[in-house]
Amino acid sequence: DAKTTQPNSMESNEEEPVHLPCNHSTISGTDYIHWYRQLPSQGPEYVIHGLTSNVNNRMASLAIAEDRKSSTLILHRATLRDAAVYYCILSHRKDIIQGAQKLVFGQGTRLTINP
C-alpha cells in the first residue's frame, strides 16, 4: 500500500500562510490524495482532495507535484482555529468496497498557530 510521510509538527503565526507538506513517493496512478484535519476534542473533518491537478476550496488549496510524489496543503491565512492535526491520506480504487471508501489515517502533522 502506498504510504504518506508528514512532519510530526509544524508551527506558524496567525494571519500568515501555512504550507503543510506530504510525501507519497510510491503513489500509483489512480491514488487520490485526501486531507483531513482533527481539531482538539473533535472528530476529523474533511479538508480537500485531488488526483492530479491543483484544487481550491473555501478551506484550503491543494498543490500536487507534477510527478505526484508529493503534495502540499496550503492554508492561505491561518487563524487560531486552524490549530489541529492534519492528515494526508492516499486512497486507491481497491480500497472501495461495495461503494464505501476505506481510508487509512497515519499520525499526521500537529499544526500550532501562534497569536
Place this chain on the structure above:
Amino acid sequence: DVKVTQSSRYLVKRTGEKVFLECVQDMDHENMFWYRQDPGLGLRLIYFSYDVKMKEKGDIPEGYSVSREKKERFSLILESASTNQTSMYLCASSLFYGAGTSYEQYFGPGTRLTVT
C-alpha cells in the same frame, strides 16, 4: 449541514460488560464506519457498513460486532469489554462512492470509553 451524532461523549464500563455505542446520521448516507483512535496508533477502522444489514470487517474487528437495522443508525457492540478496548471511538458516514460527489467522510464527535 451533515450531522453525525454519537450517543455518549464519555462512558465508563466494567470488564466483562456488554457495551453498545450508537451512531446516528441525518443525511441519508449509505455508508457508515466505526474507528478507534489511540495515541501513537492513529485512527484504525473497526467495521463499516454499506447498506442496511450489510457489514464488512475493517482492520481491527476482533472483539467487536456491529449492527445496522436502519439506514441512519450504526451500532458498535463490545460483547465483553476488556481494558484494552479503552479508547476513543469515532463514527463516520459517507455517500456511496460513484454518486458523483466527493469521498468525504463526516465524523461524529467521538465517545471516550474507559473500561475498568
